[in-house]
Amino acid sequence: MLRRGVFFSHRDLDLILDDWASGGGFFLYTGRAPSLGMHIGHLIPFMLTKWVQEKFSVNVYIEITDDEKFLRNPEYTLEETRRWAYDNILDIIAVGFNPDKTFIFQNTEYIGKMYSLVIKIAKKVNFSEASAAFGLKPSSNIGTVFYPAIQLAPTFFEQRRCLIPAGIDQDPYWRLQRDIAGSLGYLKAAQIHSKFLPPLTGPEGKMSSSIPESAVYLSDDPKTVERKVMKHAFSGGQPTADLQRKLGANLEDDVPYQWLYYFLEEDDSKIKRLEEDYASGRMLTGEVKQLLVEKLNSFLEKHRERRENARELVDVFKYDGALAKRMWSSVPP
Amino acid sequence: MLRRGVFFSHRDLDLILDDWASGGGFFLYTGRAPSLGMHIGHLIPFMLTKWVQEKFSVNVYIEITDDEKFLRNPEYTLEETRRWAYDNILDIIAVGFNPDKTFIFQNTEYIGKMYSLVIKIAKKVNFSEASAAFGLKPSSNIGTVFYPAIQLAPTFFEQRRCLIPAGIDQDPYWRLQRDIAGSLGYLKAAQIHSKFLPPLTGPEGKMSSSIPESAVYLSDDPKTVERKVMKHAFSGGQPTADLQRKLGANLEDDVPYQWLYYFLEEDDSKIKRLEEDYASGRMLTGEVKQLLVEKLNSFLEKHRERRENARELVDVFKYDGALAKRMWSSVPP
Numbered sequence: 211m212l213r214r215g216v217f218f219s220h221r222d223l224d225l226i227l228d229d230w231a232s233g234g235g236f237f238l239y240t241g242r243a244p245s246l247g248m249h250i251g252h253l254i255p256f257m258l259t260k261w262v263q264e265k266f267s268v269n270v271y272i273e274i275t276d277d278e279k280f281l282r283n284p285e286y287t288l289e290e291t292r293r294w295a296y297d298n299i300l301d302i303i304a305v306g307f308n309p310d311k312t313f314i315f316q317n318t319e320y321i322g323k324m325y326s327l328v329i330k331i332a333k334k335v336n337f338s339e340a341s342a343a344f345g346l347k348p349s350s351n352i353g354t355v356f357y358p359a360i361q362l363a364p365t366f367f368e369q370r371r372c373l374i375p376a377g378i379d380q381d382p383y384w385r386l387q388r389d390i391a392g393s394l395g396y397l398k399a400a401q402i403h404s405k406f407l408p409p410l411t412g413p414e415g416k417m418s419s420s421i422p423e424s425a426v427y428l429s430d431d432p433k434t435v436e437r438k439v440m441k442h443a444f445s446g447g448q449p450t451a452d453l454q455r456k457l458g459a460n461l462e463d464d465v466p467y468q469w470l471y472y473f474l475e476e477d478d479s480k481i482k483r484l485e486e487d488y489a490s491g492r493m494l495t496g497e498v499k500q501l502l503v504e505k506l507n508s509f510l511e512k513h514r515e516r517r518e519n520a521r522e523l524v525d526v527f528k529y530d531g532a533l534a535k536r537m538w539s540s541v542p543p
Numbered sequence: 544m545l546r547r548g549v550f551f552s553h554r555d556l557d558l559i560l561d562d563w564a565s566g567g568g569f570f571l572y573t574g575r576a577p578s579l580g581m582h583i584g585h586l587i588p589f590m591l592t593k594w595v596q597e598k599f600s601v602n603v604y605i606e607i608t609d610d611e612k613f614l615r616n617p618e619y620t621l622e623e624t625r626r627w628a629y630d631n632i633l634d635i636i637a638v639g640f641n642p643d644k645t646f647i648f649q650n651t652e653y654i655g656k657m658y659s660l661v662i663k664i665a666k667k668v669n670f671s672e673a674s675a676a677f678g679l680k681p682s683s684n685i686g687t688v689f690y691p692a693i694q695l696a697p698t699f700f701e702q703r704r705c706l707i708p709a710g711i712d713q714d715p716y717w718r719l720q721r722d723i724a725g726s727l728g729y730l731k732a733a734q735i736h737s738k739f740l741p742p743l744t745g746p747e748g749k750m751s752s753s754i755p756e757s758a759v760y761l762s763d764d765p766k767t768v769e770r771k772v773m774k775h776a777f778s779g780g781q782p783t784a785d786l787q788r789k790l791g792a793n794l795e796d797d798v799p800y801q802w803l804y805y806f807l808e809e810d811d812s813k814i815k816r817l818e819e820d821y822a823s824g825r826m827l828t829g830e831v832k833q834l835l836v837e838k839l840n841s842f843l844e845k846h847r848e849r850r851e852n853a854r855e856l857v858d859v860f861k862y863d864g865a866l867a868k869r870m871w872s873s874v875p876p
Contacts, residue, residue, distance in 0.1 A: 277662050288659055318662075322655020326621055329610050329651075332686030333617075337670065340685050352673050353665030356689030 211258055216472045222400035226373045230266060236371045238262060239364045241273035244294035248301045249425035251407040251417050256305045258375045263308055269533055270312040271364045272302060277317040281353035301428050303520035303527055304513050310532035317360055324363045332359035334390040343382040362387045365399040372399040407472060412444040413463050432507045439503050447495035458491035466502040474505040544591055549805045555733035559706045563599060569704045571595060572697045574606035577627035581634045582758035584740040584750050589638045591708045596641060602866055603645040604697045605635060610650040614686035634761050636853035636860055637846050643865035650693055657696045665692035667723040676715040695720045698732040705732040740805060745777040746796050765840045772836050780828035791824035799835040807838040
């Protein structure tokens with residue numbers, strides 16, 4: 211995903227590597243606003259985070275913002291966002307984090323421990339600044355006005371530098387963090403930004419839960435995946451096999467190719483061959499779609515197996531693992 | 544204090560009494576933003592609250608807003624407001640609440656338990672509304688914007704009606720509570736409003752910690768009390784004894800008389816005689832001041848004795864008393 215440009219931008223990643231090289235280390239932070247179901251695009255920051263944890267053997271903090279999701283959506287109850295939190299945590303654990311170096315916490319449960327840190331942050335940010343950064347309006351509820359202080363708090367969970375793999379849409383939070391970190395006696399957080407996987411239905415925009423065929427959900431069964439891809443995946447290929455053989459596909463518009471490129475085909479030589487064959491017309495749309503269906507279903511099958519095993523690990527990541535235990539027994543600095 | 548008009552206004556006190564008469568009961572809620580020292584005026588809502596608790600045998604919740612004090616004052620640290628919280632709690636306990644029916648909680652400690660309730664409230668209040676009620680500005684920090692949700696939460700600690708004895712300056716909070724209580728499935732809180740004891744230095748305004756001689760602190764020793772009253776108490780008497788004997792005192796301007804009337808001389812016949820003698824000139828300013836010094840020092844001596852005993856009761860009121868234990872073991876409704 212680094213090679214293929216899913217993570218396409220960073221801020222201070224060089225300082226993170228310097229800190230690590232000089233023995234100071236760093237820590238990782240990412241998070242999720244819980245939803246009824248996660249689609250495969252949602253896994254991207256978690257997969258990179260897990261990979262970095264593995265390579266550098268560092269701590270990971272994962273904030274589950276059940277409060278934010280409730281506050282931002284008039285139609286959701288706190289009971290719902292908490293249920294989704296549990297559900298999403300299973301998918302996150304399935305990514306394969308180290309249970310003794312990873313702390314998954316739900317804001318409505320952990321707020322008591324981080325509140326002092328949160329109000330120290332809140333005192334540094336006024337309504338104008340929050341408004342400019344997050345597009346708040348006079349009609350925004352006061353919970354959403356306060357919320358940024360909660361999302362910033364984990365960047366100060368350790369005195370070391372924090373590295374945040376997250377979608378580019380979260381960047382306003384980190385710019386704000388960098389404005390105030392020094393005055394609170396902490397380091398500015400570093401970021402590595404991911405773009406969004408294009409929706410199945412076209413190369414522009416984001417996958418959306420209000421258009422179910424635009425996304426592949428982690429719970430989609432093989433038949434559903436096949437139907438979504440074959441029927442709805444937007445193709446850059448030609449309308450007929452003859453034309454495709456003659457003119458080839460436009461890869462820039464082809465969502466199945468892009469999903470394979472960004473996410474599912476790790477082998478550089480294979481993706482290169484696919485590009486050549488598909489763009490030249492030697493390969494047909496149906497074949498590329500079939501390849502995507504196979505890759506997706508194999509990915510999802512393994513994910514669901516790990517997800518089942520995750521049930522008995524929830525308490526480890528939230529309360530009983532080495533890092534979790536430390537975070538519950540002492541107040542963050 | 545009811546007879547003398549210290550508590551001069553109410554909202555729905557009749558409904559509180561109806562609820563009690565019909566067996567439904569009610570509960571009391573008041574609070575304090577901790578400060579370096581409490582003056583005698585600060586005790587007024589607590590004294591009435593304690594009296595109502597005794598008469599009706601009801602639960603009392605006392606919120607110590609160490610977060611608010613920190614958020615509103617650029618110059619205070621959280622460590623300071625927490626230290627003052629402990630100190631003020633001793634003065635509050637000294638008022639004589641029932642340890643098994645009173646829960647004293649500090650926001651930075653208890654937020655974890657009430658956060659779900661707090662964000663349900665926050666979701667009902669937008670920035671415009673909070674701004675109109677509390678005079679927020681674009682330059683207000685986002686912690687102060689959110690804070691009203693925290694002050695409102697305890698009004699929903701029981702499904703019964705809440706009665707709040709508090710200074711009239713807190714009324715905007717309760718009006719907001721009454722706007723949203725129904726939509727959250729709770730009853731509108733009832734209030735009983737106190738006015739402020741006039742500053743020693745004149746019949747207008749509030750006692751202020753930036754003008755030490757304007758207030759008598761609970762920690763002032765007898766000599767200090769005597770000096771403050773004799774030297775700084777604003778008198779409605781005449782400049783000379785002769786003139787006073789001839790013209791008498793103006794009680795409306797006389798602070799020593801007002802403190803006796805509002806707070807320290809409970810006996811109606813004694814206060815009536817004082818009024819007659821002082822207004823007619825039979826009593827001199829020095830005598831009234833001397834009476835006030837005696838009453839104050841006797842009040843403060845007893846208070847300080849109870850305050851010393853309060854040290855071993857702090858944990859009972861905060862954690863181990865019957866009501867405190869219940870509030871820590873279960874999340875409020």
